[in-house]
Amino acid sequence: MNFKLLYQRYLVAIYFFIGYLILATFVRTILAVISIDKLELSIYSAVKIFGKGFLFDCTVGISFLSVYILYLTFFPSKWIGTTFDIILNYFILSLLFFIVLFSFFAEFPFWDEFNTRFNFIAVDYLIYTYEVVANINQSFPIPVILLILLSIILIIFYFLRKHKIFQQLFSSKPKFSNRFSIFFVFILIEISLLTIVENKSAEWSTNTYENELSKNGVFSFFAAYRSNELDYDLFYVKLDKKLAYQIVKTDLLSSGEKFTSKKYDDISRVIEGTDDIKPNIILICIESLSADFLKEFGNSEQLTTTIDQLANEGILFKNMYATGTRTVRGMEALTLCVPPTPGNSIVRRQNNDNLFSVATVLKQKGYQLDFIYGGDGYFDNMNTFFGGQGFDINDRDRGNPLSDEITTKRTSIPDSEVTFENAWGICDEDIYYQSLKKADLESASNHPFFQFIMTTSNHKPYTFPDNKINLKQGNREAAVKYTDFALGQFIKQAKTKKWFSNTVFVIVADHCASSAGKWEINVDKHHIPAIIYNLNQKNEKIDKLVSQIDVMPTLFGYLNWKYNSSFFGKDISKMNSSDERAFMGNYRTLGLLEGTTFTEINDRKKVIQYHWNSNNKVLEPKKIINDSLRNKTISYYQIASERFKNGKMKVR
Structure with a gap:
């Protein structure tokens, strides 16, 4: 198994995952600072918040990468580096970066309004697109936000090109059997995390601010989506x-x-x-x-x-x-x-x-x-x-x-x-x-x-x-x-x-x-x-x-x-x-x-x-x-x- 070729093929995915963890931790830190007067300040609570948060962030970061890892694994070797491959990579990555950045940006007004990570309210609001989109448009400068997001994505692409990370991605052609091994391990880790990690595990404190800071917004959103109805008997x-x-x-x-x-x-x-x-x-x-x-x-x-x-x-x-x-x-x-x-x-x-x-x-x-x-x-x-x-x-x-x-x-x-x-x-x-x-x-x-x-x-x-x-x-x-x-x-x-x-x-x-x-x-x-x-x-x-x-x-x-x-x-x-x-x-x-x-x-x-x-x-x-x-x-x-x-x- 040629580990160098594998490393190069999945290098962008690795950078994405590391970047996601850094950004998620940064957002958690900012939200904690905003709510500093509501927290029980101690080393124990900080370790709990950021420790549990890191586990949630890992789960979400890996889940975000699923489609991209699938593409990198099953895309035919003979087409790697072609114009088609380059266009698809840029498209998938642009979409990923946009969704991730937008979700992080959206956490701040949601926290300001409800003092929680995304929950069932966010799920409900997703249904009523007119009211929600219009409300966002009237409350925040949407064109400016979109311009900022697109600028950040362009900066990321510039960084990847400048450090020749894209060059390694498009020139590396590891064997399919080796790529499939990576894919198998990746899916195994993802399924394990999604099975083990539950939103309720973040509720360790009597202080709801500390519990919410321990969570990941995207994970909380889908947890709320899955449990949008609660049967009293159960x-x-x-x-x-x-x-x-x-x-x-x-x-x-x-x-x-x-x-x-x-x-x-x-x-x-x-x-x-x-x-x-x-x-x-x-x-x-x-x-x-x-x-x-x-x-x-x-x-x-x-x-x-x-x-x-x-x-x-x-x-x-x-x-x-x-x-x-x-x-x-x-x-x-x-x-x-x-x-x-x-x-x-x-x-x-x-x-x-x-x-x-x-x-x-x-x-x-x-x-x-x-x-x-x-x-x-x-x-x-x-x-x-x-x-x-x-x-x-x-x-x-x-x-x-x-x-x-x-x-x-x-x-x-x-x-x-x-x-x-x-x-x-x-x-x-x-x-x-x-x-x-x-x-x-x-x-x-x-x-x-x-x-x-x-x-x-x-x-x-x-x-x-x-x-x-x-x-x-x-x-x-x-x-x-x-x-x-x-x-x-x-x-x-x-x-x-x-x-x-x-x-x-x-x-x-x-x-x-x-x-x-x-x-x-x-x-x-x-x-x-x-x-x-x-x-x-x-x-x-x-x-x-x-x-x-x-x-x-x-x-x-x-x-x-x-x-x-x-x-x-x-x-x-x-x-x-x-x-x-x-x-x-x-x-x-x-x-x-x-x-x-x-x-x-x-x-x-x-x-x-x-x-x-x-x-x-x-x-x-x-x-x-x-x-x-x-x-x-x-x-x-x-x-x-x-x-x-x-x-x-x-x-x-």
């Missing part, structure tokens, strides 16, 4: 099903309620009331509105003067928590009133039509239902989900044929009614115009209306119409202030309408502006405001610990409605101190906060409990597990998952 700790149902049903039943059947797995119960009041209801779900933007929660920047005023004039829930970290989780919680089941939100899953939801109750009361969204509702499966619950759709049709696969009426927002639009949709003022127009039409009928409005302006790239506020566009604070301004204009215009006096406004965030932090779930990063405004009730600020799934059952309680409920959410006004709790989770980890105890369950069948110190916003691990809270947490998530999986959430 990945999470369970109780006996009858026991779990018993725990949930005991906890759900409030005063004045009774179950409709004696079946152990039927959670439907009768909510007593008079049904006298049926106002119009406008639910405004505001993009990324963290509680700490409000003056009520200590913000002194005057970003939310309208929301602050509405909070003082209505009913403010001061201790409200978002169930998740994405818009579809907020939608799921507000419409289905269900804890966040693992994996994708139910909004994005198959077979999610005709579920028991707020729409079920509202339709029984004779309400017209409208979902109003400023982007294309194809994104995140919104149109299919809301259409499947009986809503009429009002969105910005961008011509995606899949967006038309809904079961109810769809109206596209015309260009003539759009004053400003970015990647995620029309500005908040324009979406509120659609609401006012729709309300004017429907108020003339003999039935009340319910609107679910999803805003978009408080989303990167944080752009909106000029000359509206005194802050410069392009940053979160400015977007928050514009979002508040647009809401103020909407309420001001609504007050001039005849239907205003008979309309209740529910204002709530879909999730916080950021969910990143030290722990797998960061309780303070789920704290959101929720306000019920223009309800015939005294102004009040409620301190009870609750989550989004309780918002609509509470409104129905204030309206004194009688209905059958299969909600997991409860009427906050009926809660006593022992009933208070908040559900919250992310893609894989689920939690229940009750009192000062936060119980967390994850897809490694582990249960962890913390003491939640709300003063300094710290989760302190508890040595002794509270079995009652452990079982309650497991039961709620187990039963919620089981009911959707087995079709028990369907309206019969």
Whole structure:
């Protein structure tokens, strides 16, 4: 075996692999420096981060080389060095270098936004190319980035030519049997690494920043792609099903309620009331509105003067928590009133039509239902989900044929009614115009209306119409202030309408502006405001610990409605101190906060409990597990998952 010829033939591949490891380590170092104040600085953690990271980087570097090694091995010897060989080499290498460099560049804005390596969010975003590409284009100078990437590739090629590495590549003609031996060993190493290395092995620390730094972005991306759905039965700790149902049903039943059947797995119960009041209801779900933007929660920047005023004039829930970290989780919680089941939100899953939801109750009361969204509702499966619950759709049709696969009426927002639009949709003022127009039409009928409005302006790239506020566009604070301004204009215009006096406004965030932090779930990063405004009730600020799934059952309680409920959410006004709790989770980890105890369950069948110190916003691990809270947490998530999986959430 001529080792020199083999070495020369695979020399570019060797340089690529070494260069990849150096660059991956460099990126990891920069991300660590950016997050230095979030890390537990020690030699041990540094060794863990870079040691585990090196193993992931080796796996990804070898995987990137697979196609190129295949080419170098099986390309006929007699054609090596020909024009055809040279063109193919340059093409394959250009593609490899571009993908690798682009992935490294992309890690920095993704880390800035989510404080993680690529995960299921990146997988989801890959599906919605228009929104994502447009958002990137509006947020970053794409032509400049492409020019930089191409320049780096040219510099690499110049280096390889100058040091005669290409010359050795195109002049070396080792025997096929020798090349195949190299290929066999390469594939053996690759398969071994892909079999042994798992993304979960990077989760060695209680500090999520350290875990994420240990990972490789590309490896994490494909790991998320492979596990985009999580079956509760396979990945999470369970109780006996009858026991779990018993725990949930005991906890759900409030005063004045009774179950409709004696079946152990039927959670439907009768909510007593008079049904006298049926106002119009406008639910405004505001993009990324963290509680700490409000003056009520200590913000002194005057970003939310309208929301602050509405909070003082209505009913403010001061201790409200978002169930998740994405818009579809907020939608799921507000419409289905269900804890966040693992994996994708139910909004994005198959077979999610005709579920028991707020729409079920509202339709029984004779309400017209409208979902109003400023982007294309194809994104995140919104149109299919809301259409499947009986809503009429009002969105910005961008011509995606899949967006038309809904079961109810769809109206596209015309260009003539759009004053400003970015990647995620029309500005908040324009979406509120659609609401006012729709309300004017429907108020003339003999039935009340319910609107679910999803805003978009408080989303990167944080752009909106000029000359509206005194802050410069392009940053979160400015977007928050514009979002508040647009809401103020909407309420001001609504007050001039005849239907205003008979309309209740529910204002709530879909999730916080950021969910990143030290722990797998960061309780303070789920704290959101929720306000019920223009309800015939005294102004009040409620301190009870609750989550989004309780918002609509509470409104129905204030309206004194009688209905059958299969909600997991409860009427906050009926809660006593022992009933208070908040559900919250992310893609894989689920939690229940009750009192000062936060119980967390994850897809490694582990249960962890913390003491939640709300003063300094710290989760302190508890040595002794509270079995009652452990079982309650497991039961709620187990039963919620089981009911959707087995079709028990369907309206019969």
